[in-house]
Amino acid sequence: MTTAAGEVITSTHAVTLDGLFRERVKRTPETVAYRDFNQQHANWRDYTWAQIDRQVARWQAALERDGLKAGDRVAIMLRNSTEWVIFDQAAMGLGLVVVPVYTQDRCDNVAYILNDANCKLLLLGTHEQWKAFSTVRDQLGGLVRLLTVEAQPAATDEPRLRSIEQWLPDEGEATRHVPRDPNALATIVYTSGTTGRPKGVMLSHRNILTNAEACLKAVPVTSIDLLLSFLPLSHMFERTCGYYLTVMCGATTAYARSVQQLGEDLQSLRPTMLISVPRIYERIYAAIKSKLDDGPPWRKKLFEFAVDTGWARFEHAQGRGGWQPAFLLWPLLDALVARKIMARLGGRLKAAFAGGAALSLDVSRVFIGLGLPVIQGYGLTETSPVACANSPDDNVPASVGKAVPGVEIKIGDKNALMIKGPNVMLGYLNNAEATRALIDADGWLNTGDTARIDAGGRVFITGRLKEIIVMSNGEKIPPVDIEAAIMRDTLFEQVMLIGEGKPYLSVLANLNRGQWKKLAAEQGIQPESVGLQNGGAEKLLLARIAAQMKTFPGYAEVRRIRAGLDPWTVENGLLTPTLKLRRSRVMEKFQIELDQMYSGH
Numbered sequence: 129m130t131t132a133a134g135e136v137i138t139s140t141h142a143v144t145l146d147g148l149f150r151e152r153v154k155r156t157p158e159t160v161a162y163r164d165f166n167q168q169h170a171n172w173r174d175y176t177w178a179q180i181d182r183q184v185a186r187w188q189a190a191l192e193r194d195g196l197k198a199g200d201r202v203a204i205m206l207r208n209s210t211e212w213v214i215f216d217q218a219a220m221g222l223g224l225v226v227v228p229v230y231t232q233d234r235c236d237n238v239a240y241i242l243n244d245a246n247c248k249l250l251l252l253g254t255h256e257q258w259k260a261f262s263t264v265r266d267q268l269g270g271l272v273r274l275l276t277v278e279a280q281p282a283a284t285d286e287p288r289l290r291s292i293e294q295w296l297p298d299e300g301e302a303t304r305h306v307p308r309d310p311n312a313l314a315t316i317v318y319t320s321g322t323t324g325r326p327k328g329v330m331l332s333h334r335n336i337l338t339n340a341e342a343c344l345k346a347v348p349v350t351s352i353d354l355l356l357s358f359l360p361l362s363h364m365f366e367r368t369c370g371y372y373l374t375v376m377c378g379a380t381t382a383y384a385r386s387v388q389q390l391g392e393d394l395q396s397l398r399p400t401m402l403i404s405v406p407r408i409y410e411r412i413y414a415a416i417k418s419k420l421d422d423g424p425p426w427r428k429k430l431f432e433f434a435v436d437t438g439w440a441r442f443e444h445a446q447g448r449g450g451w452q453p454a455f456l457l458w459p460l461l462d463a464l465v466a467r468k469i470m471a472r473l474g475g476r477l478k479a480a481f482a483g484g485a486a487l488s489l490d491v492s493r494v495f496i497g498l499g500l501p502v503i504q505g506y507g508l509t510e511t512s513p514v515a516c517a518n519s520p521d522d523n524v525p526a527s528v529g530k531a532v533p534g535v536e537i538k539i540g541d542k543n544a545l546m547i548k549g550p551n552v553m554l555g556y557l558n559n560a561e562a563t564r565a566l567i568d569a570d571g572w573l574n575t576g577d578t579a580r581i582d583a584g585g586r587v588f589i590t591g592r593l594k595e596i597i598v599m600s601n602g603e604k605i606p607p608v609d610i611e612a613a614i615m616r617d618t619l620f621e622q623v624m625l626i627g628e629g630k631p632y633l634s635v636l637a638n639l640n641r642g643q644w645k646k647l648a649a650e651q652g653i654q655p656e657s658v659g660l661q662n663g664g665a666e667k668l669l670l671a672r673i674a675a676q677m678k679t680f681p682g683y684a685e686v687r688r689i690r691a692g693l694d695p696w697t698v699e700n701g702l703l704t705p706t707l708k709l710r711r712s713r714v715m716e717k718f719q720i721e722l723d724q725m726y727s728g729h
Contacts, residue, residue, distance in 0.1 A: 145217075237681050317362070437454045
């Protein structure tokens, strides 16, 4: 699975991210670059590199007409699509700095990002998205242009607002590429901060280019590969590995219609590569397990035998296990079990990449046992993002692999994983203090994660210094800050945030008995019925929590709560002698309630 000589564009040759795209257009103008779904005609459309380049020129003409110049910041709040790529390339070719925003983020949080980055333009998908900004329009004074991909209604009270159909000229001149320094700022990507407000990670062209190149060396992707893109491009994992990397090697990218339609898209597009956070693999695994549980026992036993045999074959191929007689049965097990399940995923997947959060070994083992190599890595937005990755020939699923080429790793104080390399960010926007706290004078970035490195150089993540919660969608949440915010409401006396490896956040809490008794009486709720015992009580408590969390990112929403009236104390073992929460003890005590809060997920 190597790439033919001359197909890969090196970071040195590309110089900048728009230079990378320019070189790809020059080398393979008529090959298929992107594929998306045409809702109007209900079919998939292909776009060549040259076709995309012509659209980039149109967008550049419109951006220049609006007076935008090199160094200006422009924001994009759009689902994955060819328009995302076109906007990104048009902006960078003019020397503009792209600021991606999650489509599901709260409008007040987006307004904060737009102001912090001093954005001049915001690209949205639909008019409905714009209508959602009604409560924060007074905070958008810095924008000179608002755009929607969707056509606008006939009348609007916002003079800055245009649909791209209204805004774009019929034709553009030749694509522009402002001469740039590879170390110049390319993008500002916001990640959650310890104060509840997101921090702007400043990444250069060189940061991202060298990281894409390193990933391509670790896990080769070829020009004949088809990658299905659905992880948001506002996530650096998808942006580096599912976008710039594919430009670098000339692979084709197809944009999934939605996560809900992912199963259909996998079967119709039949991709060879897939990039995702663990949550998607967990969902597929849960669906398989549920179907087996509902079927006859022999089917489940056959499945387990196939997985066990496939896993043993994988370990043998990796040089970690011996040959077994059961391997002779693999052609039959493949036909009866593995091939049927892989067909549900399109039947052509050569590799599936997992990152953004830890993927459980149980889930990895199932997919690998069925013949799909799941390759896990590790990184941060601040490292562009990949620092470590397994490879097809050296894949230890319990680890996050070795440092990718060009990146150095070591274990620092308190067993913290330290990273140094050309992928380490320029710093946090408007926050020199936070930058200094993260990166030392010698350029080593402290990840905040504890780790060990084995004799082969593989990294095993062992914990988190600051107890950051990493959800299954890859979002990193600082629990202490959210807990403190919730307890600003004196109804909550003790709070513990839950969500490690989970699809959403939940809370375990103890309430002030007197306040709860009064509030329950006012709402017609039995005072003893709190949390999961009473849906009305849970809804009420979640509303109180939401009122305290308005300054936090939208993905930090708390969706479930189990509340009680019996305090956590030193005596019952849930607090330390210094009155700090024993998180693992609390989780053990309330495991039944936790299982209920995540039942079905």
